[in-house]
Amino acid sequence: MSIDRNSVLDIIAEEALIDRAKLTPEATLESLGIASLDIISIVFALEEKFGLTLEQSDLEGVESLGQLVDLILDRARAESPLLSQPMLGKP
Amino acid sequence: MTARVAVTGLGCISGLGQGIAATWAGLVDGRGAVRDLSRRFAEDERFAFAGPAAFIDAVDGGAVETHAGRRVMAQLDPVSAYALAATHEALADAGLLDQPALLDEAAILYGGASGGNVTLEEAYGRLFLKALPTVHPLTIPRYMTSAAVGQISMLFGVRGMAFAIASACASSAHAIAEAMHLIRAGRAKVVIAGGSDASINYGSWTAWKALRAMAPDACRPFSAERKGMVLGEGAASLVLEDLDHARARGAVIHAEVIGAGASSDAFDLTQPDGVGAVKAMRQALADAGVNADEPCLISAHGTGTPLNDKMEAQALREVFGAGLDRHAVIATKSAHGHLLGAGGAIELIAGIRALQTSLAPPVLNYLGPDPDCALPLVLGAAAPFAGEVLVSNSFAFGGMNSVLVARRFG
Numbered sequence: 001m002s003i004d005r006n007s008v009l010d011i012i013a014e015e016a017l018i019d020r021a022k023l024t025p026e027a028t029l030e031s032l033g034i035a036s037l038d039i040i041s042i043v044f045a046l047e048e049k050f051g052l053t054l055e056q057s058d059l060e061g062v063e064s065l066g067q068l069v070d071l072i073l074d075r076a077r078a079e080s081p082l083l084s085q086p087m088l089g090k091p
Numbered sequence: 092m093t094a095r096v097a098v099t100g101l102g103c104i105s106g107l108g109q110g111i112a113a114t115w116a117g118l119v120d121g122r123g124a125v126r127d128l129s130r131r132f133a134e135d136e137r138f139a140f141a142g143p144a145a146f147i148d149a150v151d152g153g154a155v156e157t158h159a160g161r162r163v164m165a166q167l168d169p170v171s172a173y174a175l176a177a178t179h180e181a182l183a184d185a186g187l188l189d190q191p192a193l194l195d196e197a198a199i200l201y202g203g204a205s206g207g208n209v210t211l212e213e214a215y216g217r218l219f220l221k222a223l224p225t226v227h228p229l230t231i232p233r234y235m236t237s238a239a240v241g242q243i244s245m246l247f248g249v250r251g252m253a254f255a256i257a258s259a260c261a262s263s264a265h266a267i268a269e270a271m272h273l274i275r276a277g278r279a280k281v282v283i284a285g286g287s288d289a290s291i292n293y294g295s296w297t298a299w300k301a302l303r304a305m306a307p308d309a310c311r312p313f314s315a316e317r318k319g320m321v322l323g324e325g326a327a328s329l330v331l332e333d334l335d336h337a338r339a340r341g342a343v344i345h346a347e348v349i350g351a352g353a354s355s356d357a358f359d360l361t362q363p364d365g366v367g368a369v370k371a372m373r374q375a376l377a378d379a380g381v382n383a384d385e386p387c388l389i390s391a392h393g394t395g396t397p398l399n400d401k402m403e404a405q406a407l408r409e410v411f412g413a414g415l416d417r418h419a420v421i422a423t424k425s426a427h428g429h430l431l432g433a434g435g436a437i438e439l440i441a442g443i444r445a446l447q448t449s450l451a452p453p454v455l456n457y458l459g460p461d462p463d464c465a466l467p468l469v470l471g472a473a474a475p476f477a478g479e480v481l482v483s484n485s486f487a488f489g490g491m492n493s494v495l496v497a498r499r500f501g
Contacts, residue, residue: 017162033161040228047225 015041025066097337100330102180105427106145118452132293145323145428168207169289173326174239185330198279199253202262202286204432207234264435264485264493268351287326288431311456312393312422313464323428327436350379356490368406371492379496386478390442393422404464425455435485442481446499451476
């Protein structure tokens with residue numbers, strides 16, 4: 001399973017127990033009720049599924065869901081050059 | 092004047108099914124929930140476990156999530172999922188789900204023998220089986236003994252005093268007893284009391300087997316050829332309420348909790364000595380103002396282990412004397428298995444339903460009398476019971492005993 005925007009959103013929906021439909025890029029983490037412990041669970045699941053290592057400090061200053069997903073995808077590309085393909089990049 | 096204590100809400104889930112209706116139908120019809128269990132931990136044949144157990148196939152969390160307005164069940168250990176399902180039913184039954192002001196002041200006393208075993212097993216499996224360096228970050232808040240209490244409080248907006256009570260297989264009985272005392276003392280008008288346990292996992296199963304406490308066939312309380320207990324799982328919740336408070340808001344009152352007794356054996360970690368059981372029963376009857384001659388429905392601890400049942404039968408004989416035979420003894424672990432920390436609560440509920448319907452559910456799997464356990468057991472099929480008083484026994488490992496007394500209301 002490769003990492004892309006969809007799979008990241010799946011993980012966020014599952015770990016933070018949020019309806020997938022509510023996960024729009026402009027939604028803030030606060031409005032979605034994504035708390036620090038949810039972030040830790042999301043980071044854990046990303047490591048489980050994709051071997052992606054993130055520190056919580058990497059996510060400081062992230063306010064919107066779009067920012068969170070971009071940051072995760074940027075990190076994934078940095079760790080694995082194979083993923084740095086345009087189709088997986090920012091729209 | 093000391094407040095009287097009403098039961099205004101009931102809810103439960105066990106191998107018999109989800110909800111009071113399914114549970115009571117199973118008990119009255121003599122349909123046991125014990126089936127052949129066959130599972131493997133981590134899909135690994137080396138960690139296969141099998142045998143008779145009263146397990147839950149799935150929890151319907153629909154009502155809970157509709158009430159919450161969000162998904163909650165998928166991220167919970169079963170010990171908390173069961174507790175939420177049972178408590179939602181009890182609060183709905185009490186008409187309190189839409190009473191935020193009352194819930195704001197309500198208390199929670201909830202029992203459990205061991206917390207989230209499934210979560211802990213998952214975490215340790217990662218560490219020792221897969222040699223991974225980390226566990227799920229929510230491992231602690233999911234498995235802690237008070238996890239279910241926190242979930243109940245959050246989900247239903249209960250903001251009074253709340254904590255977990257642990258006394259192994261008497262946990263929820265102790266919780267209900269203390270809930271009664273809270274209300275009597277005027278410290279709370281509404282208390283959610285009960286217990287939850289989910290121990291049908293590889294580690295817990297293996298540990299129970301190691302203790303040689305598990306029957307290879309069935310749970311046969313007080314029967315000849317009984318060979319031990321059968322593991323169950325689930326939760327049972329009651330809403331206890333100041334009787335005047337309940338009346339004033341027009342709540343349906345299922346029964347009145349009129350007494351409790353508690354004692355410790357100071358004897359042995361697993362063997363009961365009987366002295367503590369007698370003491371707790373006498374204390375409970377005295378607290379309830381019930382004379383031992385008054386016809387009682389006795390919901391026995393009745394695990395089906397050779398020693399416990401013998402001890403309990405002797406203790407009952409000592410407390411009730413020659414008049415024991417005018418009472419009726421039921422032992423519903425034969426149907427729903429041993430719910431450990433939730434046992435006291437589901438057995439009290441079974442007894443309350445029996446008082447309400449004047450019908451005592453049968454003790455299952457009985458093979459014939461054991462001279463050490465000569466008791467007026469309800470056998471074969473449900474039997475009429477016209478009395479008004481219920482005595483519910485819970486005798487736990489560590490010699491911790493809790494006895495509850497309830498009376499039919501109205």
